[in-house]
Amino acid sequence: MVNKSKMKSAVTGLEYELATGTGDKAARPNRSDAAEPQVETSATNDEATDPELQDVEHLLEQHGLNVDELKGLWDHFLEELKDLPSKKPLVTVFGAFLLGYLAGRSGRK
Helix, strand or coil, X not given: CCCHHHHHHHHHHHHHHHHHCCCCCCCCCCCCXXXXXXXXXXXXCHHHHCHHHHHHHHHHHHCCCCHHHHHHHHHHHHHHHHHHXXXXXXXXXXXXXXXXXXXXXXXXX
16 A cells, blocks of 8 residues: 655655656667658748738838747747647646647537
C-alpha cells in the first residue's frame, strides 16, 4: 500500500524530471529521429503580384497596422502555441477536453 510520504516523494521526483527534462528517454520517442516531411518552397514573387494580398496590406496600413509586425506577432503566437503542452500540460488537457465537449454539443440538435 502506498502511503502519503511515498506518494509525495514520487511526485517530487516527477516534478524534478519535468523541470530538468530528464527521465525515461526510452519511453519517449526521439523527435530528431522522426521523419519530418520535407516541404519544398520556391521563392516566387506570387505574393508581391497578388492584387488581393496587396489590397489587404493596404487596408491594414490604412488602419495603422504594420504587416511585418503582424507577421512577427503571428510567428510568436505559433511558437507559444507549440510550447504550451510542455509548459502547461494541464491547460492543454483542459483545452482539449473543452474543444471535444463543444464539438460534441454542437452535433446535438
